[in-house]
Amino acid sequence: QHFRLVSNLTVAENLALGHHDQGIRLDQKELAGAAAALGEKYDLAVDPTARIWQLSVGEQQRVEILKLLYRDAKILILDEPTAVLTPQEGQALFKTMRQLAGEGRSIIFVSHKLDEVKQVSDRVTVLRDGKTVGGVATKDADARELARMMVGRDLELPTREASGEPGEVMFQVSDVRVLSDRGLEAVRGVSLEVRSGEIVGIAGVSGNGQRELAQGLVGLRRLMGGKVDIDGEDVTGDTVLERIDKGLAYVPQSRLGMGLAPGLTTEENLALKAFRRPPYSRGRTLVASAFRDEGARQIQQYDIRGVRPGLPIRLLSGGNLQKALLAREVELEPKVLILRSPTRGLDVGATEAVRNQILAEGARGAAVLLISEDLDELMALADRLLVIFEGEIVGEMPTEEATSERLGLLMAGQRAQESA
Structure with a gap:
């Protein structure tokens, strides 16, 4: 589930890394050809010359699977392999798994998605x-x-209930454009709005601009064009801290890589966005007892388990990491909450807790933007759905009108008028 890839090496180089038959010198052309051939054979296409840091989470997942196939492994352990795939891609992976099993390989499939377990095992x-x-x-x-x-x-996993009309527009995005790490346009003129008390979902295959869009909206990546408003105020040129102070909260996809400071304690992580304010500080002085007391309250309130005094937060389970991350964001009662794949890799118990908290934020009146590759999650929580493909919004619909098949076609690039 947590990738073991070298970020500054290419896809092909990662496939060869540690291989028992690999010599000192690498034949880059041969490696790239082998990677491309495996990707084509098993429907796991990825650019063999791209460096890992340039790839989306979904593409990195494919590289991990290709590493096993490159080694001709007889026993494959796949931990949440469909977490970043569309339904159609998931079905293609299951077909690949059956093909591998038919070749005499043994597969251990670790998943929290019971329908997938029943389908493939x-x-x-x-x-x-x-x-x-x-x-x-x-x-x-x-x-x-x-x-x-x-x-x-x-x-029983929670789902949204029918509610009244949402409030005024709280979060507005107009013609936003963002570049990728490669300097290419990853987000191409995206416009959307989220009203107070509304949960808007964005569906799409990983690698279609979701990361760049989210980072651009929260100020972690410079916008090349467009405008972002929070509660009617233009925040396009604001820093991340200024956007936080104006009511923006963000739950990134990478909990330990971006969302939390892995070497700090749980109590310290819970205070990372509030430590400049009372009760954590008096003037320029931090109040140690407040970190302890407020941390204990939040740990109990949000049911964060496994916490020990002085224990780095990185030692908690994925579910408890996500509870802590979400707790820190909602404690500030944000006007706008942006989440990326908030239940990815969580068991059903932790998923239940996270979904309940997201629904509670919508009920409180926050404008919630939920970016996810999990269609079940989106259809369970969102009031309205958008679909992103190659950095553009290609479809929009009320959740009641959405089906997995229709969303899957849009996620694969079919325009709304074609898939209706």
Whole structure:
């Protein structure tokens, strides 16, 4: 689930890295050809000459799978491999997995998506708290029973409920353009608006400008054109801190890479955006007891588990990392909340907690922009859906009119009028 790639090497070089048959000198042309051939054979296309840092999370996921295939591994362990794929791409991966199994390979498929487990596996084993709590042949498995085994109680993932009309426009984006790390235009004239109390979802295959769009909106990446307004105020030229002070909160896709400071404690991470304000500070002096007391309150309120005094936050589970990150953002009661794939890689229990918090922010009156590759999540939480492809919004619809098939076609580049 957490990639083991060298960011400044190319895709082809990462495939060769550590290979037992690889000599001292690399034949770049041969490597690139082998990578391209594997990608074509197993429907996992990625540019073999691109450097890892230039790739989206979804493309990096494909590189990890290609590494296994390049080594001709007989046992493959895939941890959440569909987290950044469209439904169609997920089905293509399942076809690849069946092809690999047919070639005599053994595959361990780790996932929290019960429908995928039932679709692709022969046998299911359920783990909870590091222990096996049960196993069953897939053909005899019941999704509700599997979920109960996973969390130890009956569980129903929350979904949005019908509500009244949303309020005034709180977040407006007009003709925004953003460059990628390669200097190419990754976001091409995106315009959207989110009203107070509304949750707007953006669907798309990873690598279609979502990262650049989110970073541009929150001030982490310079806009090459366009305008961003929060509550009627132009914040286009504002710094990240100025946007935070004006009510913008952000939950990035990378929890430890960007969202949290891995070497700091949970209490310190919870205070990272509020430490300039009381009760954390008096003038220029930080109040140590406030970090401890406020941290303890938030840890209890948001059910962040596994915290120990002095323990770096990086040692918490993915679900508790995400709870801490989301807690820090919503504690400031933001006007606008932007989230990228907030439940990626989480178990059903942690997913339930995160979804409830997102719905609560919408109910409180925040304008919520949810950017995700998980269509089930988007259709469960959003009031309205947009689809992004190659940096452009290619479709928009109320969630009630959306289907996985229709969204999948738009995500693959078919325009709205063609997929209707």
